[in-house]
Amino acid sequence: MTDTDLSILNRVYEIILDRKQNYDERSYVCKLLNHRKGMNKILEKVGEESIETILAVRNEDHDEIVSESSDLIFHLLILLAANNITLDEIAAELSARHESMKRD
Numbered sequence: 001m002t003d004t005d006l007s008i009l010n011r012v013y014e015i016i017l018d019r020k021q022n023y024d025e026r027s028y029v030c031k032l033l034n035h036r037k038g039m040n041k042i043l044e045k046v047g048e049e050s051i052e053t054i055l056a057v058r059n060e061d062h063d064e065i066v067s068e069s070s071d072l073i074f075h076l077l078i079l080l081a082a083n084n085i086t087l088d089e090i091a092a093e094l095s096a097r098h099e100s101m102k103r104d
């Protein structure tokens with residue numbers, strides 16, 4: 001099944017949580033979560049993907065922006081999972097802001 005809406009965020013996040021519990025040497029997520037640099041490696045990746053997203057925008061390259069933004073969001077999901085922050089918490093925060101900032 002292919003997700004073409006934002007439910008894919010939940011699906012990928014769930015896989016990342018599973019990778020936290022079950023080590024698999026073929027897994028990129030496991031490699032990142034267990035890297036010798038620890039959290040710094042995840043922070044490096046988030047920083048790197050942020051810069052690549054910025055460069056893609058500066059280059060006005062639509063496909064590159066989509067690709068680099070996806071890399072950034074994916075690594076942000078790993079960062080959240082590694083810090084035990086759920087997507088429900090993010091949703092609640094955005095929802096509370098949305099409610100409090102309504103103009104009508």
Ligand SMILES: N=c1c2ncn([C@@H]3O[C@H](COP(=O)(O)OP(=O)(O)OP(=O)(O)O)[C@@H](O)[C@H]3O)c2ncn1[C@@H]1O[C@H](COP(=O)(O)O)[C@@H](O)[C@H]1O
Pocket residue numbers: 012015016019026027028029030071074
């Ligand atoms: N969405 C992704 C995803 N996006 C990118 N990547 C990997 O992220 C890595 C880093 O991408 P970069 O562009 O930074 O490449 P790079 O500079 O060569 O990487 P490094 O040298 O810094 O490791 C690459 O190896 C990509 O394959 C991903 N790896 C996994 N997923 C999702 O995570 C799930 C679990 O993956 P595994 O843990 O590998 O099973 C998968 O089913 C996917 O849904």
